[in-house]
Amino acid sequence: MSNPTLQAVRGMNDILPDEAQLWLWFEDTVREWLESYGYRNIRMPLVEPTALFKRAIGEVTDIVEKEMYSFEDGLNGDHLTLRPEGTASCVRAVLQHNLLYNAPQRLWYAGAMFRHERPQKGRYRQFHQIGVESLGFAGPDIDAEQILMCARLWKELGIRDVGLQINTLGDVASRQRHREKLITYFEQHTALLDADATRRLHTNPLRILDSKNPAMQDIIAGAPRLMDELDAEAIAHFEAVKAILDQHGVAYEINPRLVRGLDYYNRTVFEWVTTRLGAQGTICAGGRYDGLIEQIGGKAAPACGFAMGIERLLALLQEDGMKNPLVPLDVYLVHQGDAASKLASTVAEQLRDADLKVVLHCGGGSFKSQMKKADSSGALCAVIIGDDEAQAGQATLKLLREGGEQVRVATADLQQKIRELNLSRG
Ligand code: ATP
Ligand code: MG
Numbered sequence: 001m002s003n004p005t006l007q008a009v010r011g012m013n014d015i016l017p018d019e020a021q022l023w024l025w026f027e028d029t030v031r032e033w034l035e036s037y038g039y040r041n042i043r044m045p046l047v048e049p050t051a052l053f054k055r056a057i058g059e060v061t062d063i064v065e066k067e068m069y070s071f072e073d074g075l076n077g078d079h080l081t082l083r084p085e086g087t088a089s090c091v092r093a094v095l096q097h098n099l100l101y102n103a104p105q106r107l108w109y110a111g112a113m114f115r116h117e118r119p120q121k122g123r124y125r126q127f128h129q130i131g132v133e134s135l136g137f138a139g140p141d142i143d144a145e146q147i148l149m150c151a152r153l154w155k156e157l158g159i160r161d162v163g164l165q166i167n168t169l170g171d172v173a174s175r176q177r178h179r180e181k182l183i184t185y186f187e188q189h190t191a192l193l194d195a196d197a198t199r200r201l202h203t204n205p206l207r208i209l210d211s212k213n214p215a216m217q218d219i220i221a222g223a224p225r226l227m228d229e230l231d232a233e234a235i236a237h238f239e240a241v242k243a244i245l246d247q248h249g250v251a252y253e254i255n256p257r258l259v260r261g262l263d264y265y266n267r268t269v270f271e272w273v274t275t276r277l278g279a280q281g282t283i284c285a286g287g288r289y290d291g292l293i294e295q296i297g298g299k300a301a302p303a304c305g306f307a308m309g310i311e312r313l314l315a316l317l318q319e320d321g322m323k324n325p326l327v328p329l330d331v332y333l334v335h336q337g338d339a340a341s342k343l344a345s346t347v348a349e350q351l352r353d354a355d356l357k358v359v360l361h362c363g364g365g366s367f368k369s370q371m372k373k374a375d376s377s378g379a380l381c382a383v384i385i386g387d388d389e390a391q392a393g394q395a396t397l398k399l400l401r402e403g404g405e406q407v408r409v410a411t412a413d414l415q416q417k418i419r420e421l422n423l424s425r426g
Contacts, residue, residue: 011117011125013311022314022324026157027110030130033153037145039106039132044089046112050079056088056296058263060203067115082114086131087264087289087305088296094135095298104136110310122280122312132286133305135293140237143268143288143304144244150272150284150306151250159316162283164251166270167258168238172291174229175266179205181224192219206259220257227256234267241268260285264292268304276319277312284308330356330418332374332400333383336367339390347383347395347411354415375400381421383414397421 008014015023034041050070057064069082083089086109094100094107110130117123132149134142147164154162169175182205186193193201194216197208209220230238245252252270260269269287277283286306294300331351335344348360359377361370367386374382384396389408397417398406409417 009125011119013124013126017327018324021327022317022322023310025325026310026314026317029156030110030153033149033156034108034132037106037149039108042090042093042107042109043111044083044086044093044109046083046114047080048083048089048092050081052088052092052296053081053084056091056264056292057085058204060200060207061262063115063262067117069114069116084115085113085262086111086129086307087133087292090131090133090305091135091293091296091298091303095293095296100135100293100301101299104134106132106134108132120280122277122309122315124311128310129307130310131305131307133303135303136301137304138290138302140240140268141244143237143241146286146304146306147241147245147252147270148248148250150308151248154272157313157317158320158322159313160320161276162272162274162316163253164245164270164272165255165258166241166245166252166268167255168230168234168268169259169266169287170226170230170234171266174226174231174234175206178224178226178229181229182206182208185223186219189219192216204263209257210259225256237267260287264289264295266290270306272308274316277315280312282309283312283316326378328357329359329377329379330422331358331381331383332377332379333358333360333385334367334370334374335361335385336364336370337387337390340385340387343390343393343411344383344385347385347414350411351383351415351418356415356418381418383418 050068053068054064063084068084071080072078073080090107090109094105099105108131111128112126113129114126116125119125132146134146151164170178183201186197186201186205186208190198193208194211194213196213197211197216200207208216209223211220242252258269258271265287267288267290270285271282272284273281274283275281284306286304288302288304290302293303333344333348335341345360348358351358359379361373367384371382379400381400382398384398389395393411394408395411395414396406396408397414398404399421407417
């Protein structure tokens with residue numbers, strides 16, 4: 001059955017029609033949700049100059065160190081990368097087209113991202129994100145808006161059991177102070193550091209705090225805390241975010257160890273986490289990145305954003321027993337004989353003119369075999385046209401569910417009858 005020589009790339013999934021129906025439903029829901037907050041869609045290329053990600057994400061992050069699909073353009077030698085995330089591309093596009101400095105921007109995008117990770121449930125090499133970026137906003141109100149948006153989406157999707165974790169990373173100066181203290185501290189305990197931590201000690205010591213290695217937990221617990229270095233402004237910003245969440249009854253847990261994987265974050269960071277997807281429990285993550293725009297060559301401007309992993313969200317919904325929705329289909333059109341087939345093809349187009357969803361049987365075969373296909377198509381009804389019907393300008397309309405009654409009607413009355421059926425179906 002399967003052909004071992006022709007398989008998709010490991011970690012890159014086909015989404016087959018049954019499941020794609022769930023994706024379509026999800027995308028419709030998400031789009032309405034984004035519009036309800038006035039966010040506008042932006043679409044960037046899948047491939048960007050490698051330098052963009054190195055500069056935006058940081059040279060010593062997991063993504064840039066080991067997860068990027070980078071290659072040289074065989075024709076001109078350019079260094080290119082399949083985008084591992086959307087924020088860098090989005091900011092690049094906004095700067096390139098001068099969108100930002102006339103008005104702040106609320107933007108969203110959706111699409112495939114690529115990371116060379118070890119594939120497992122909820123972790124793929126091509127995966128999909130919905131990303132939301134608010135550019136040009138400095139205040140805590142927009143951080144809170146983004147978190148409230150997420151809470152609303154979970155409600156609309158029927159997702160339960162996701163917890164919100166928040167933290168503040170402070171600003172550049174306090175992070176720098178904290179960084180120095182961390183290095184000093186870990187230098188006093190080099191014997192206890194694992195290989196990753198040793199490598200990161202002088203490049204990205206903050207990431208050591210993020211280590212999942214059980215043997216490191218004690219020394220991490222005793223490390224200097226960023227909380228103790230925060231400036232008054234950053235504290236006030238964080239307090240204001242929390243106050244808005246409180247006002248809306250959005251529960252959160254403050255997680256001082258939440259540092260996020262990418263370099264560009266400052267102040268508010270947040271993650272929505274479930275315990276039900278094993279180690280791949282983060283379904284949505286983001287925060288403020290006031291330094292990024294300047295870092296990739298723009299005039300400094302504040303910003304914040306988040307991204308959610310569609311595969312993980314859908315996995316959660318499926319765990320909750322959500323089934324793939326059916327392809328919505330009103331009519332399967334069955335026909336036999338030259339005159340009947342000719343009429344059927346006209347009728348099919350007329351029904352589509354009336355906004356009905358119609359499959360016109362193709363490929364001939366007996367009435368019996370065509371009716372079998374009609375039954376398994378999921379259509380509300382079959383419209384049957386044989387020679388008899390064709391001569392009379394009529395069709396037989398057969399309900400494919402509940403009782404299966406059938407009536408013969410003039411083709412001109414078909415759409416009216418089908419609508420009545422549709423209504424009685426509820
Ligand atoms: P993780 O800690 O799970 O590796 P991350 O911090 O690398 O996640 P982000 O870069 O913040 O993830 O991406 C935002 C979201 O995209 C994640 O919360 C997750 O839902 C999803 N995501 C990230 N990497 C993958 C992947 N390889 N496969 C599927 N979804 C992913
Ligand atoms: Mg990751």
